[in-house]
Amino acid sequence: MTTADLLVIIFNVIIYYMLGYYLPFSFLDYTPIYSINEVINYVAIDCSVWLTVAFTVDRFVLICCQKFREKYCREKTAAVIIATVCIVFCFKNMPLYFAFEPVYVINNVEWGAQFKPIYYTLTGWVTFDWLDTIVNPLLPYFLILLLNALTVRHIVMANRTRRALQGQHNTQNSDDPEMQSRRKSIILLFAISGTFIVLWMPYVVFFLISRITDNQYNPHQYTDPFLIAEYSADMFQLLSSCTNTCVYALAQSKFRKKLINIITYPLSSIFKYVK
Numbered sequence: 001m002t003t004a005d006l007l008v009i010i011f012n013v014i015i016y017y018m019l020g021y022y023l024p025f026s027f028l029d030y031t032p033i034y035s036i037n038e039v040i041n042y043v044a045i046d047c048s049v050w051l052t053v054a055f056t057v058d059r060f061v062l063i064c065c066q067k068f069r070e071k072y073c074r075e076k077t078a079a080v081i082i083a084t085v086c087i088v089f090c091f092k093n094m095p096l097y098f099a100f101e102p103v104y105v106i107n108n109v110e111w112g113a114q115f116k117p118i119y120y121t122l123t124g125w126v127t128f129d130w131l132d133t134i135v136n137p138l139l140p141y142f143l144i145l146l147l148n149a150l151t152v153r154h155i156v157m158a159n160r161t162r163r164a165l166q167g168q169h170n171t172q173n174s175d176d177p178e179m180q181s182r183r184k185s186i187i188l189l190f191a192i193s194g195t196f197i198v199l200w201m202p203y204v205v206f207f208l209i210s211r212i213t214d215n216q217y218n219p220h221q222y223t224d225p226f227l228i229a230e231y232s233a234d235m236f237q238l239l240s241s242c243t244n245t246c247v248y249a250l251a252q253s254k255f256r257k258k259l260i261n262i263i264t265y266p267l268s269s270i271f272k273y274v275k
């Protein structure tokens with residue numbers, strides 16, 4: 001997950017947006033290179049989202065499927081799933097390379113890349129575009145919500161059973177480490193689901209509105225409200241590629257302890273040197 005999120009930051013945020021804005025007409029703007037970078041962007045985002053789904057499935061099996069988890073929750077299984085996700089989405093996004101055409105042709109050199117007009121009209125490309133949105137993020141939406149709901153339901157039922165066995169039907173034992181662990185799991189699950197849904201929602205809404213209304217806009221008219229909405233949706237979508245890893249990491253007590261050590265180490269070293 002961290003690797004996929006880092007690739008999103010490198011290729012989509014740094015190379016595509018930042019370098020593309022501050023270094024216009026560099027070699028990155030050659031149409032073949034621009035098109036390859038677009039494909040890599042799609043692959044990185046798809047892998048980032050679906051590795052989050054795979055992690056959610058793994059957590060669901062670990063918590064809810066006691067008999068199946070010994071066979072499923074293994075390093076070998078995780079390696080196979082990670083490799084499968086990466087390979088599938090590499091092949092899935094390869095056709096996108098042929099969906100672009102140059103924006104400018106200067107001295108027989110092709111610059112920039114934009115979707116060909118047939119991408120929005122040809123049945124095959126329109127179907128591909130809808131399937132691409134279903135695969136990411138509509139289907140991940142459904143899977144994450146469903147699996148997290150089932151996981152939370154299982155944890156709540158287990159907590160009720162545990163309190164009943166302890167004879168605490170009407171009170172909650174805040175000192176019970178098992179109960180505290182389950183409570184943290186619920187908070188983590190809601191944090192992951194909430195950030196994913198909220199940050200991807202503008203992108204989904206923009207996609208549906210643009211397809212239903214068939215709104216056309218000038219990509220170089222930066223005051224166009226529709227263009228502003230598209231860039232805003234992209235910004236939130238890219239932000240979602242960073243939040244899940246941070247939430248998972250910060251939820252781990254060992255990670256927080258190491259992070260605090262890194263922050264306090266320079267200060268403690270200075271104090272020791274002064275003394």
